[in-house]
Amino acid sequence: MTSTSCYIRTRRYERAMAWLHIVSQSLLFRLLAAVVATNLIIWTYKNRIPRDFAHPSLPFVQPKNVTVTTEKPNNISKRILFYTSWFGKIPWPLNGPLKLPCPHKCSITYNKNELAFSNAVVFHDSDIDDPRSLKRISESLRRRAQQRWVYYTHENPHNVHNPAPFNGIFNWTVTYRSDSDIPRPYGHYNTLQHGERILNENNTINYAKGKDKLIAWAVSHCGTIRDKVAKKLHEFVPVTVIGKCSNLFNQVSPEVCRRGSPKCSSYLKRFKFYLAFENGMCIDYITEKYWITPFDNNMVPIVLGSNYDSKVAIPGSFINILDFPNMKVFSDYIKYLDKNDTAYNEYFSWKAKFKLDRTAEDRWLCRLCVDLFNDSLPKKVYTNFKAYWGLKSNCYRNKEKIQRILL
């Protein structure tokens, strides 16, 4: 009985194999295979990681360790889908933000198949290949009512997509603007705790000591209005220009400051002031030009901007050119500070009250996570994204003041 059925099965198997052989030789089958392969290639192409966005002002950051979990979200963990790459890279360079003390748990995924289950869907502006596709995805998905679509960028509106196609798409924004739903500033400061204040109480460091140079400016993106301001300043006091734009000032960029050179830092420490001019005059746009380079090298930042208030910058830590009536008066003040160490050191007295917070850039993800758990946050849609993130509503600030300083 068993041997018979086994025999029959063997015969069937042979017949099946012969049939398969004939089919696989047939023209129709080959045609079919070709069609399937072509579709597979097209599908792969369509679903490819968005192309790298060649970008002048942001350095590439090596992606760091990120925990990626695949379990379904539940009421103790929210799911965050990073829908785009980050300058072509997956995973995003999240510097362990979920390892910061974060009161809630969220898991991260890069798998678009989890779109429907995710509590938040994050898009990096520079990696959105086709802004119009978002509306199509949004409509075809019938988005879950509680799902938040999140717009993310470090850039100012000069360097992002035209905001119009994003109308009615995003629920939240993550930008440097302090009124973003989830602010991600380039830097932040905290008030010192009582104990820390005692330690700094009798701070008698002379920050002018060992500084034999006046003003440094590291700049590699020339052609904006700040060049004119720096040139004008250079007519009154020496400005040492480091980087690609030094030739515009008939200078040669100092050899010690070749890209990535650690010696550059000790060179910068010889300067009393640093031009922390941003490449766009946009609300709240204050970058590492203020937060990192001058403070790391004990230089006083000279800024050229509007709202350097206590919300976005450290009180007493900088000099704003736009507070002066003209360049002559400003440069006289710089010369005065150069001669009077006591007055110069007053620009460091903030250190007795405040400290830099280097975790500001990384905290946004925890904040997003916490907000996803906050059921009292209302529904929100950016129906007119341009009103929030358009060039005109953000940038070209202080035009008249800058013109005045250039006279």
Ligand SMILES: *[C@@H]1O[C@H](CO)[C@@H](O)[C@H](O)[C@H]1NC(C)=O
């Ligand atoms: C990533 O993190 C895990 C756990 O914290 C650790 O064991 C692993 O070595 C890390 N990998 C890298 C490449 O840092």
Ligand SMILES: *[C@@H]1O[C@H](CO)[C@@H](O)[C@H](O)[C@H]1NC(C)=O
């Ligand atoms: C969700 O929360 C409720 C009450 O807090 C709890 O009873 C339930 O087990 C939780 N479900 C999951 C999947 O964690």
Ligand SMILES: *[C@@H]1O[C@H](CO)[C@@H](O)[C@H](O)[C@H]1NC(C)=O
């Ligand atoms: C700071 O100076 C004051 C007055 O000279 C002195 O009483 C105080 O003990 C000093 N504090 C520290 C932490 O050295």
Ligand SMILES: *[C@@H]1O[C@H](CO)[C@@H](O)[C@H](O)[C@H]1NC(C)=O
């Ligand atoms: C130097 O600066 C200090 C502090 O601002 C001021 O009190 C002093 O009068 C200045 N000295 C001169 C010579 O201007």
Ligand SMILES: *[C@@H]1O[C@H](CO)[C@@H](O)[C@H](O)[C@H]1NC(C)=O
């Ligand atoms: C939740 O959102 C409400 C409304 O904005 C806010 O007042 C509250 O502080 C938030 N709760 C937490 C835990 O962040």
Ligand SMILES: *[C@@H]1O[C@H](CO)[C@@H](O)[C@H](O)[C@H]1NC(C)=O
């Ligand atoms: C998010 O935005 C969409 C509009 O695209 C809207 O339908 C939805 O209600 C919003 N969700 C929340 C939680 O605000």
